[in-house]
Amino acid sequence: MEDHKIVQRNIALQREWYGEPLGDRVRRLVVAFDVSQAYLAEVLGISAPMLSQVMSGRRAKIGNPVVLARMIMLERKILTPEVASGKREALKAALEDVRESRPTVSRDTVPVGGGTDDQAVLAALRDIAEDENLVDAADRLDPDFPAIADLLRRAGKGTLSAP
Secondary structure: OOHHHHHHHHHHHHHHHHOOOHHHHHHHHHHHHOOOHHHHHHHHOOOHHHHHHHHHOOOOOOOOHHHHHHHHHHHHHHOOHHHHOOOHHHHHHHHHHHHHOOOOOOOOOOOOOOOHHHHHHHHHHHHHOOHHHHHHHHHHHOOOOHHHHHHHHHHHHOOOOOO
16 A cells, blocks of 8 residues: 555544544644643653654554543643743643553443443454453453453454453
Protein backbone atom coordinates (compact mmCIF):
# COMPACT_ATOMS: atom_id res chain seq x y z
CA MET A 1 0.00 0.00 0.00
CA GLU A 2 1.31 3.43 -0.87
CA ASP A 3 2.40 5.68 1.99
CA HIS A 4 -0.36 8.27 1.50
CA LYS A 5 -3.01 5.53 1.47
CA ILE A 6 -1.61 4.07 4.69
CA VAL A 7 -1.71 7.52 6.29
CA GLN A 8 -5.30 8.09 5.11
CA ARG A 9 -6.35 4.68 6.45
CA ASN A 10 -4.61 5.33 9.79
CA ILE A 11 -6.24 8.73 10.18
CA ALA A 12 -9.64 7.19 9.42
CA LEU A 13 -8.96 4.56 12.08
CA GLN A 14 -7.98 7.28 14.56
CA ARG A 15 -11.29 9.04 13.90
CA GLU A 16 -13.12 5.79 14.60
CA TRP A 17 -11.09 4.82 17.68
CA TYR A 18 -10.35 8.20 19.28
CA GLY A 19 -13.13 10.42 17.93
CA GLU A 20 -10.79 12.51 15.78
CA PRO A 21 -7.25 12.32 14.38
CA LEU A 22 -4.64 12.21 17.13
CA GLY A 23 -2.70 14.97 15.41
CA ASP A 24 -5.58 17.37 16.09
CA ARG A 25 -5.81 16.33 19.74
CA VAL A 26 -2.07 16.61 20.31
CA ARG A 27 -1.81 19.98 18.54
CA ARG A 28 -4.53 21.36 20.86
CA LEU A 29 -2.48 20.23 23.86
CA VAL A 30 0.72 21.80 22.46
CA VAL A 31 -1.10 25.11 21.97
CA ALA A 32 -3.05 25.03 25.25
CA PHE A 33 0.01 24.28 27.36
CA ASP A 34 2.39 26.34 25.19
CA VAL A 35 4.97 23.54 24.96
CA SER A 36 6.90 21.84 22.21
CA GLN A 37 5.77 18.55 20.75
CA ALA A 38 8.95 16.94 22.14
CA TYR A 39 8.21 18.20 25.66
CA LEU A 40 4.61 17.00 25.44
CA ALA A 41 5.89 13.57 24.37
CA GLU A 42 8.08 13.50 27.48
CA VAL A 43 5.11 14.38 29.71
CA LEU A 44 2.97 11.70 28.08
CA GLY A 45 5.70 9.07 28.41
CA ILE A 46 6.20 8.42 24.70
CA SER A 47 9.19 9.11 22.48
CA ALA A 48 9.05 12.25 20.38
CA PRO A 49 9.45 10.27 17.12
CA MET A 50 6.61 7.92 18.10
CA LEU A 51 4.34 10.87 18.91
CA SER A 52 5.23 12.43 15.57
CA GLN A 53 4.34 9.19 13.75
CA VAL A 54 0.98 8.99 15.53
CA MET A 55 0.24 12.66 14.80
CA SER A 56 1.10 12.34 11.11
CA GLY A 57 -0.88 9.13 10.66
CA ARG A 58 2.14 6.96 9.92
CA ARG A 59 1.02 4.97 12.98
CA ALA A 60 -2.65 4.41 13.74
CA LYS A 61 -2.71 3.95 17.49
CA ILE A 62 -1.08 4.66 20.79
CA GLY A 63 -0.09 1.22 22.03
CA ASN A 64 0.51 2.10 25.66
CA PRO A 65 -2.69 2.67 27.67
CA VAL A 66 -0.80 4.85 30.18
CA VAL A 67 0.13 7.29 27.40
CA LEU A 68 -3.49 7.52 26.25
CA ALA A 69 -4.67 7.99 29.85
CA ARG A 70 -2.19 10.84 30.35
CA MET A 71 -3.34 12.51 27.13
CA ILE A 72 -6.93 12.37 28.35
CA MET A 73 -5.85 13.74 31.73
CA LEU A 74 -4.25 16.73 30.00
CA GLU A 75 -7.34 17.29 27.88
CA ARG A 76 -9.44 17.39 31.05
CA LYS A 77 -7.01 19.73 32.80
CA ILE A 78 -7.47 22.26 29.98
CA LEU A 79 -11.04 22.66 31.24
CA THR A 80 -10.02 23.62 34.79
CA PRO A 81 -10.24 27.36 35.50
CA GLU A 82 -6.61 27.75 36.57
CA VAL A 83 -5.24 26.06 33.44
CA ALA A 84 -7.82 27.69 31.15
CA SER A 85 -6.63 31.07 32.46
CA GLY A 86 -3.25 30.37 30.87
CA LYS A 87 -1.28 31.17 34.00
CA ARG A 88 2.24 29.82 33.53
CA GLU A 89 2.38 28.30 37.06
CA ALA A 90 -0.91 26.45 36.57
CA LEU A 91 0.17 25.12 33.17
CA LYS A 92 3.47 23.91 34.59
CA ALA A 93 1.79 22.29 37.61
CA ALA A 94 -0.75 20.48 35.40
CA LEU A 95 1.97 19.13 33.13
CA GLU A 96 4.04 17.98 36.08
CA ASP A 97 1.03 16.36 37.72
CA VAL A 98 0.33 14.35 34.57
CA ARG A 99 3.99 13.45 34.04
CA GLU A 100 4.20 12.04 37.56
CA SER A 101 0.88 10.19 37.33
CA ARG A 102 0.69 6.42 37.13
CA PRO A 103 -2.78 5.81 35.68
CA THR A 104 -4.02 2.23 35.81
CA VAL A 105 -6.96 0.19 34.65
CA SER A 106 -8.72 -1.40 37.59
CA ARG A 107 -11.98 -3.02 38.51
CA ASP A 108 -13.21 0.39 39.62
CA THR A 109 -12.43 2.18 36.35
CA VAL A 110 -13.44 -0.34 33.69
CA PRO A 111 -17.09 -1.34 33.42
CA VAL A 112 -17.43 -5.10 33.08
CA GLY A 113 -21.08 -5.69 32.40
CA GLY A 114 -22.89 -7.50 29.67
CA GLY A 115 -23.94 -6.35 26.25
CA THR A 116 -22.83 -3.11 24.69
CA ASP A 117 -20.71 -1.99 27.65
CA ASP A 118 -18.62 -5.13 27.20
CA GLN A 119 -18.31 -4.46 23.47
CA ALA A 120 -17.12 -0.91 24.03
CA VAL A 121 -14.54 -1.95 26.61
CA LEU A 122 -13.22 -4.80 24.48
CA ALA A 123 -13.02 -2.53 21.43
CA ALA A 124 -11.16 0.11 23.43
CA LEU A 125 -8.68 -2.46 24.71
CA ARG A 126 -8.11 -3.78 21.19
CA ASP A 127 -7.49 -0.23 19.98
CA ILE A 128 -4.67 0.41 22.43
CA ALA A 129 -2.89 -2.95 22.59
CA GLU A 130 -1.95 -5.89 20.40
CA ASP A 131 -3.76 -9.21 20.96
CA GLU A 132 -0.70 -11.00 22.30
CA ASN A 133 -0.02 -8.18 24.78
CA LEU A 134 -3.58 -8.41 26.06
CA VAL A 135 -3.30 -12.17 26.58
CA ASP A 136 0.10 -11.79 28.27
CA ALA A 137 -1.30 -9.10 30.59
CA ALA A 138 -4.25 -11.37 31.38
CA ASP A 139 -1.90 -14.20 32.37
CA ARG A 140 0.00 -11.86 34.70
CA LEU A 141 -3.15 -10.46 36.33
CA ASP A 142 -5.06 -13.73 36.65
CA PRO A 143 -3.93 -14.73 40.17
CA ASP A 144 -4.98 -11.43 41.77
CA PHE A 145 -7.52 -9.94 39.37
CA PRO A 146 -9.32 -12.75 37.54
CA ALA A 147 -12.20 -10.56 36.28
CA ILE A 148 -9.81 -8.12 34.63
CA ALA A 149 -7.75 -11.02 33.31
CA ASP A 150 -10.89 -12.50 31.74
CA LEU A 151 -11.72 -9.18 30.10
CA LEU A 152 -8.19 -8.88 28.69
CA ARG A 153 -8.27 -12.45 27.38
CA ARG A 154 -11.58 -11.85 25.64
CA ALA A 155 -10.24 -8.65 24.08
CA GLY A 156 -7.05 -10.45 23.03
CA LYS A 157 -8.97 -13.27 21.40
CA GLY A 158 -11.34 -10.85 19.67
CA THR A 159 -14.48 -12.43 21.13
CA LEU A 160 -17.23 -11.29 23.44
CA SER A 161 -17.89 -14.72 24.89
CA ALA A 162 -16.03 -16.10 27.87
CA PRO A 163 -13.20 -18.56 27.02
